[in-house]
Amino acid sequence: MPPVETAGPRRMRADARQNVDALLDAAKDVFAESGVDAPVRAIAERAGVGVGTLYRHFPQRSDLISAVFRREMDACVDAALEIEAAYPPGEALDRWIMRYTQFVAAKRGLAAALHSGDAAYEPLAVSFSTRLVPTLNRLLESARAAGERIAPVAPGEFLGAVADLCHSGPRSSAEASARAERMVGLLLAGLRA
Amino acid sequence: MPPVETAGPRRMRADARQNVDALLDAAKDVFAESGVDAPVRAIAERAGVGVGTLYRHFPQRSDLISAVFRREMDACVDAALEIEAAYPPGEALDRWIMRYTQFVAAKRGLAAALHSGDAAYEPLAVSFSTRLVPTLNRLLESARAAGERIAPVAPGEFLGAVADLCHSGPRSSAEASARAERMVGLLLAGLRA
DNA sequence: AGCAGTAGCGGAACATTGTTCCGCTTAGCC
DNA sequence: GGCTAAGCGGAACAATGTTCCGCTACTGCT
Numbered sequence: 001m002p003p004v005e006t007a008g009p010r011r012m013r014a015d016a017r018q019n020v021d022a023l024l025d026a027a028k029d030v031f032a033e034s035g036v037d038a039p040v041r042a043i044a045e046r047a048g049v050g051v052g053t054l055y056r057h058f059p060q061r062s063d064l065i066s067a068v069f070r071r072e073m074d075a076c077v078d079a080a081l082e083i084e085a086a087y088p089p090g091e092a093l094d095r096w097i098m099r100y101t102q103f104v105a106a107k108r109g110l111a112a113a114l115h116s117g118d119a120a121y122e123p124l125a126v127s128f129s130t131r132l133v134p135t136l137n138r139l140l141e142s143a144r145a146a147g148e149r150i151a152p153v154a155p156g157e158f159l160g161a162v163a164d165l166c167h168s169g170p171r172s173s174a175e176a177s178a179r180a181e182r183m184v185g186l187l188l189a190g191l192r193a
Numbered sequence: 194m195p196p197v198e199t200a201g202p203r204r205m206r207a208d209a210r211q212n213v214d215a216l217l218d219a220a221k222d223v224f225a226e227s228g229v230d231a232p233v234r235a236i237a238e239r240a241g242v243g244v245g246t247l248y249r250h251f252p253q254r255s256d257l258i259s260a261v262f263r264r265e266m267d268a269c270v271d272a273a274l275e276i277e278a279a280y281p282p283g284e285a286l287d288r289w290i291m292r293y294t295q296f297v298a299a300k301r302g303l304a305a306a307l308h309s310g311d312a313a314y315e316p317l318a319v320s321f322s323t324r325l326v327p328t329l330n331r332l333l334e335s336a337r338a339a340g341e342r343i344a345p346v347a348p349g350e351f352l353g354a355v356a357d358l359c360h361s362g363p364r365s366s367a368e369a370s371a372r373a374e375r376m377v378g379l380l381l382a383g384l385r386a
Numbered sequence: 387a388g389c390a391g392t393a394g395c396g397g398a399a400c401a402t403t404g405t406t407c408c409g410c411t412t413a414g415c416c
Numbered sequence: 417g418g419c420t421a422a423g424c425g426g427a428a429c430a431a432t433g434t435t436c437c438g439c440t441a442c443t444g445c446t
Contacts, residue, residue: 019394041432044396049396050395050397051433052395052435053396055433055434055435056393059434111360164358167360183380186384189383191383193383204414207413232403242424244404244405244425246423246425
């Protein structure tokens with residue numbers, strides 16, 4: 001049984017689709033409030049369904065996490081286009097990295113999920129590799145083409161490192177956010193050393 | 194009831210002291226194998242005691258973690274003395290940071306504990322602030338005194354960032370270790386930009 | 387509209403793990 | 417050797433993840 005809807009041979013029943021949507025909404029809220037380790041029952045309850053229904057659509061917690069985070073990830077990728085249009089290559093790189101920093105900081109648990117190595121997070125890792133990594137790669141190449149001296153670095157590795165630096169404490173405070181940005185800034189400086 | 198032995202008014206019974214030692218040894222092994230989230234029962238069993246005994250000496254999981262990690266932390270601090278004696282200030286800084294990197298990478302969960310913000314990890318945070326932070330501070334000042342241009346940075350923040358970058362996957366592979374060192378290197382380069 | 391078949395639902399039941407409690411054991415002291 | 421309480425072990429309870437299955441009601445067909 002494929003999780004959620006993988007373009008299966010048959011259409012999904014209408015009520016089932018509604019439940020999936022309700023679960024995604026509920027999960028987004030609960031994750032934001034209590035982190036990705038929140039009790040499964042809390043999500044099911046907020047969505048107004050039984051735990052069985054949750055497990056039917058998202059056999060693994062990671063499936064739910066992946067689904068919730070993927071949307072936000074896409075928004076971050078799209079932001080790159082706007083930034084590239086508005087700023088010269090070097091500055092665009094910095095600006096997008098900061099945009100990405102904020103994105104990761106807002107989604108507690110994303111960083112941990114990303115390189116947990118757990119095969120269950122494959123969908124997230126795939127989105128990461130096919131969307132975010134090429135985006136950074138493009139920005140790096142543009143900056144290099146514009147004459148900037150930028151250390152050779154694997155884009156995926158760099159993005160992973162930035163995500164690590166966004167590990168904030170229990171509550172994402174302004175202080176933690178500032179700290180993350182300072183350290184990411186240091187990493188960016190290192191890229192140009 | 195104070196955890197472990199806090200210079201209480203009365204001596205601890207000899208068998209109790211043995212159990213504490215057995216627990217610390219067991220916990221060190223189990224943490225290394227399965228991470229700091231390993232089941233409490235596994236630790237108690239390996240130590241050959243009941244869970245009640247474990248809870249008597251370490252009411253919180255964090256007490257056990259703190260006790261286990263503190264020893265290793267001290268070893269890392271001591272290493273700085275040797276390194277400072279053997280290398281010029283600038284190189285000593287880099288070498289010690291790498292030593293610290295290896296230390297953190299080996300202790301999965303240390304980074305998370307360090308800035309979890311959880312008050313329970315206070316003992317660890319104290320050791321961190323009183324031992325590691327001054328060590329880095331000394332190394333930074335020495336390097337600056339030797340004429341190196343080093344960005345102003347809070348030592349604690351920097352050490353926290355390095356710890357974050359050591360977040361390896363499930364198994365601490367040579368690959369993950371190499372990745373961590375590359376990114377820490379980038380951060381060090383940023384320090385001198 | 388009415389019906390049959392099945393996708394999907396709900397939640398009880400089970401498994402794992404953290405945490406507490408208390409009767410029994412035994413080290414430390416005289 | 418005997419007294420006393422520090423300390424022990426593990427049963428019992430609580431929270432949470434996961435599975436399973438009888439029942440419901442949506443969909444497609446006529």
